[in-house]
Amino acid sequence: MxxxxxxxxxxxxHCGFARRETMPTDACRFFYECSSCKTLLRPRPGDCCVFCSFGSVKCPPVQQQLRCCE
Structure with missing residues (x-):
């Protein structure tokens, strides 16, 4: 594994700004404010969190092929 x-x-x-973030292992992150343009990001339909929608790596539960937060 x-x-x-x-x-x-x-x-x-919206603006293309990128920032490295540490993902929580015990919760999904539904909202994230871009530190550059201040846009509030929400997951795309079908995704469980902002990391699955806009991150370079999917969230820990999805990586482990587990059910993510609902």
């Missing part, structure tokens, strides 16, 4: 990656680079779809 592969090790779970806990860091992901979130990229704002």
């Amino acid at each position: 592969n090790a779970v990656v806990l860091e992901s680079v979130l990229t704002c779809p």
Whole structure:
């Protein structure tokens, strides 16, 4: 089994700003404010969190092929 990656680079779809963030292992992150343009990001339909929608790495539960937060 592969090790779970806990860091992901979130990229704002509005301004393109990217920032490395540590993902929580015990909760989904539904909202994220871009530190550059201040846009409040929400997951895309069908995704469980902002990391699955805008991150370079999916959230830990998805990496482990587990059910994510609902």
